[in-house]
Amino acid sequence: MAIATKGQTGLTGNTAVAYAMKQINPDVFPAYPITPSTAIVEDFAGFVADGAVTSELITVESEHSAMSACIGASAAGARVMTATSAQGLALMWEMLYIASGMRLPIVIANVNRALSAPINIHCDHSDSMGARDSGWIQLYSETVQEAYDNMFMAMRIAEDTNVLLPAMVCFDGFITSHAIENITLVEDADAREFIGQYKPGHSLLNVDNPATYGAMTLQDTYITFKHQQSQAIARAKGVAASVGAEFGKKFGRAYGLFEGYRLEDAEEVIVILNSAAGTTKVAVDELRKQGKKAGVLRPRLFRPFPFEEIAKALSGAKAIACLDRVDSMSGFGGPLFNEVRSALYELDKRPKVMSRIYGLGGRDYKVKDALEVYAELEKTAASGKVETLQKYITL
């Protein structure tokens, strides 16, 4: 049952996420602020200074050190969070794999920002998409409300004993991180009840039962641990679905593995992540008024990738455009295009799929851009032929 709404609060994405972290009250928060996620660390440092949280804030000398400190603290049995963006996430790279391989349920907020070069501080998904194979669970968020809510869900999914993997909550730099939105906050006690106590299976600080973390494994065991990790991230899908449903029961906002917008009977579908989905929905509403069967599929859980569920949801579509706010630089579209197109391969009747890359480095994506893509989709749906498989839009 939904709790009574106690009014709404106008918060930026960063402030809302920092507030979720305050409510979670992690044991340790290693911090190395970077634009556009700086305000998360600033706000959280304020909570520490004011005694609003009991967290240990560790100021470190780089993001590599921030993630290293996260790993050490998590191995010691602490609940650990941090925030980063772009080059910060890139500098964490080596340690991201160690966090996931050691099965440490660290949660980070990644405020999506373009990777250099050329240097740019604005939104695209090149940072988190580069980390998509690092073994981290990835949740993407369209709005400030969803970014806030995802923090609690990420914690639950990561710490589930059937998962035990780190998770990152991604939302768009400046567009979501700096824009003020009216959101509904969760009561502190309800938040605490939802995430529960973290009970680590082992702890470096448990001197009565000492454990070794990060031991060498060779040809005889390495593959076994990777197999376990692979099974664990696959299980995270079911856990994410049930945690999203439970969140809905408790707080009135249910979340699935993806969001379908006017998708049930849609023939032309745009698949798109994060805030740009909102813009696309406006285009869909316009087209629906004209009697056109346009729809949106917005993946929320990108790692693990819910390929069966997404293929099923898209099985009725005639033409699909996957819009990536990142280029894989493979000469073959972006990651969303590759994942979705691959997922559809198992269908008996496959929709036509095209790749469109948009909005890199914060370039605006407008309703007219979405309408142009839908016009192309309409042509493809009618002819059964893809004219242009891949191209950049919003140029």
Next chain:
Amino acid sequence: MEKDDKGRMPAGGIIPRGGTANEYSTGGWRKLRPVLDSARCTNCLICWVMCPDSAVISRDGKMIGFDMEHCKGCGVCAVECPDKVKAIKMEEEAD
């Protein structure tokens, strides 16, 4: 704790108890093998102090021999054995 399909491996490569290094046999790494000449040995136990793998066995203040399960054949014992004594020789493992 999660186990693999054979029910053996703790998740994340964690070793869930202490003192397990002793169970790992490193003797197989050895190329050279220390050989003790007991007649020359004065039981000064400098080799016991210096051995980086605690592979020199002593009992009641006497040098008894080597733990060949853990001796990696580094030869520190042979070098550290006093010049006037030289009771330890390194020999090829293959010979």
